[in-house]
Amino acid sequence: MPERPLRLATLGLPSQFLAAGERNEMTRPTYQVTELLGDGIGEELSRAIHRLAEALPVTLEFHPVDLRLESRRANQKTIYDQAVEAVTASRVALKYPTTTAEESPNAILRRRLDLSVIHRPVYTIPGVPTNFRRELDLDIVRIATGGTYDDPGRMIGDDGAVSLRIVERRPVTEAARYAFNLARKTGKRVTSSSKYTIQKATDGLFERVTTEVARSFPEVAHTTELFDALLGKVITAPERFQIVLVLNEYGDFLSDMACGLAGSLGIGASANLGFDPAAVVRVALFDAAHGTAPDIAGKNLANPTAIFLALSLLLYQIGEIRLGRTVKTATLDLLREGVRTRDLGGKESTESFTDAVAAEVARRLASATDTRQIKESIADPR
Numbered sequence: 001m002p003e004r005p006l007r008l009a010t011l012g013l014p015s016q017f018l019a020a021g022e023r024n025e026m027t028r029p030t031y032q033v034t035e036l037l038g039d040g041i042g043e044e045l046s047r048a049i050h051r052l053a054e055a056l057p058v059t060l061e062f063h064p065v066d067l068r069l070e071s072r073r074a075n076q077k078t079i080y081d082q083a084v085e086a087v088t089a090s091r092v093a094l095k096y097p098t099t100t101a102e103e104s105p106n107a108i109l110r111r112r113l114d115l116s117v118i119h120r121p122v123y124t125i126p127g128v129p130t131n132f133r134r135e136l137d138l139d140i141v142r143i144a145t146g147g148t149y150d151d152p153g154r155m156i157g158d159d160g161a162v163s164l165r166i167v168e169r170r171p172v173t174e175a176a177r178y179a180f181n182l183a184r185k186t187g188k189r190v191t192s193s194s195k196y197t198i199q200k201a202t203d204g205l206f207e208r209v210t211t212e213v214a215r216s217f218p219e220v221a222h223t224t225e226l227f228d229a230l231l232g233k234v235i236t237a238p239e240r241f242q243i244v245l246v247l248n249e250y251g252d253f254l255s256d257m258a259c260g261l262a263g264s265l266g267i268g269a270s271a272n273l274g275f276d277p278a279a280v281v282r283v284a285l286f287d288a289a290h291g292t293a294p295d296i297a298g299k300n301l302a303n304p305t306a307i308f309l310a311l312s313l314l315l316y317q318i319g320e321i322r323l324g325r326t327v328k329t330a331t332l333d334l335l336r337e338g339v340r341t342r343d344l345g346g347k348e349s350t351e352s353f354t355d356a357v358a359a360e361v362a363r364r365l366a367s368a369t370d371t372r373q374i375k376e377s378i379a380d381p382r
Contacts, residue, residue: 028057028059029058029059030058030059030060030061031058031059031060031061031092031318032061032063032089032090032091032092033060033061033062033063033090033092033093033094033314034062034063034065034083034086034087034089034090034092034093034094035049035062035063035064035065035093035094035096036064036065036067036083036087036093036094036095036096036098036109036285037064037065037066037067037068037071037096038067038068038095038096038097038098038292039068039069039096039097039098039099039292039294040097040099040291040292040293040294040297041096041097041292041293041294041296041297041302042068042096042097042098042292043297043298044297044298044300044302044304045096045097045288045302045304045307046096047351047354048302048304048307048308048350048351048354049094049304049307049308049311050062051351051354051355051358052308052311052327052354052357052358052361053311054358055358055359055361055362055365056315056323056327056361056365057323057365058320058323062094063086063090065079065082065083065086066079067079067083067095067098067105068098069098069101072101072102072103072105073101073102080105080108080109080112083109083112084109084112084113087109087113087283087285088113088283091281091282091283091284092283092284092285092286092314092317092318093283093284093285093286094286094287094307094310094311094314095109095285095286095287096287096288096307097287097288097290097291097292097293098292099292099294106287109272109285110144113272113274113283113285114274114275115144115272115273115274115283115285116143116144116145116174116175116273116274117141117142117143117144117171117174117175117178117272117273117275118140118141118142118144118251118270118271118272118273119139119140119141119142119178119182119270119271119273119313120139120140120142120251120255120268120270120271121138121139121140121268121269121270121309121313122136122138122140122255122258122259122261122262122268123135123136123137123138123262123268123332124136124137124262124263125262125263125264125267125268125305125332125335126332126335126336126340127335127336127338127340127344127345127346128262128263128264128267128344129263130261130262130263132235132262132263134238134239135238135239136234136238136258136261136262137238137242138234138238138241138242138243138244138258139179139182139188139242139243139244140244140246140251140254140255140258141175141178141179141182141243141244141245141246141251142175142246142247142248142250142251142252142254142255143171143172143174143175143246143247143248143251144171144248144251144272145168145171145248146165146166146167146168146171146247146248147165147166147167147247147248147249148163148164148165148248148249149248149249149252150164150166151163151164151165151166165199165202166202167202167203167205167206167247169205169209170279172205172206172209172210173209173213173279174273174275174279175245176192176209176210176213176214176245177213177279177280178273178275178281179243179245180213180214180216180217180220180222181217182243182316183217183220183221183242183243184217184219184220185316185321186316186321188242188243189220189221189222189223189242189243190214190220190221190222190223190242190243190244190245191222191223191224191225191230191241191242191243191244191245192206192207192210192222192223192224192225192244192245192246193224193225193226193227193230193244193245193246193250193254194206194207194224194226194227194246194247194250195226195227195228196224196226197226202247203247206247207224210222210224210245227246227250227254230244230254231253231254231257234254234257234258234261235261238261259289267289267290267303267305267306268288268289268306268309269286269287269288269289269306269307269309269310269312269313270286270287270289270310270313271284271285271286271310271313271314271317272284272285272286272287273285281317284314284317286310286311286313286314286317287310288306288307288309288310289306290306300349300350300351301341301342301343301349301350302341302350303341303343303344303350303353304341304350304353304354304357305331305335305341308327308328308331308357309327309328309331311327312324312325312327312328312331315327322365322368323365326361326364326365326368327357327361329364330357330360330361330364331357333360334353334356334357334360339353339356340353341353
């Protein structure tokens, strides 16, 4: 057996004597990520994610679970058992688009993992045509259970119908804690929105619980807004809103309206969240909003923007705020500069756009590190 190379660290030498590659290898944090493989362009998106991950100063160890249609048909319930076990172990997962045939993988995973809150960022995407001329940058935090969606309703005779509207303290607490934690991490403010003046019991409970949670985050600005007024104000003054916390139906309406203003329902990303009894995030699944695009699969034409934005959300969740912000801003700034795939009027392929984003992320991170080291050397000239 060849002799194992001697690492300088074993000699007790200070870190500044280590080669850069040696130091990075030894100090970079490692995170476990479940990778839920998908159909159509899923394979190309996975390659793009791995390429971008190589540009980060952390190690993302991906653990793949095959959720492609042929795998689901061959393994049926077993493959979902594997997915749930893997996501529960890693606590974070990146999911690629899957075909809905005999069943909806998204619906099954939401139910099996008890994903009760959806975080949907919606912002202006450079290159996406839109009639809305204002800059949009919203984080919509939606309680994904309850409301009227949990009760299909029933007829009362031939001429009437009724359905129950359900609002529960636990999911409201979970969503509110997530929204305020997000605000604390990002320096943003929270707006809770409902029809509490009319729906005094259900929406009133929502606002009371939100206010209770807000007391634990005194540094976070919190305001309330009637939901119908909010819809109008997002259009006339979108800069007033940053993180918006809403009940199930309201979140559905607001997300679609905001995506329509941004110009696309499918180019964004979302986080689906499950919580422990203390209302702390237990598992988080991140995905792109678009579908499998089988017509361009394997042609190097897929636009990886949405899955890059999903990776950005994942980095935020694991505490790598600077990296998450860099991935997001680098991707959007390149789009703004005209570096785009063909679906957005550009000339880039999946691979060339990915390479451009990876290079820009690496450049920005290196520049930030150099700046920090210069400031430290000025502060401590030793």
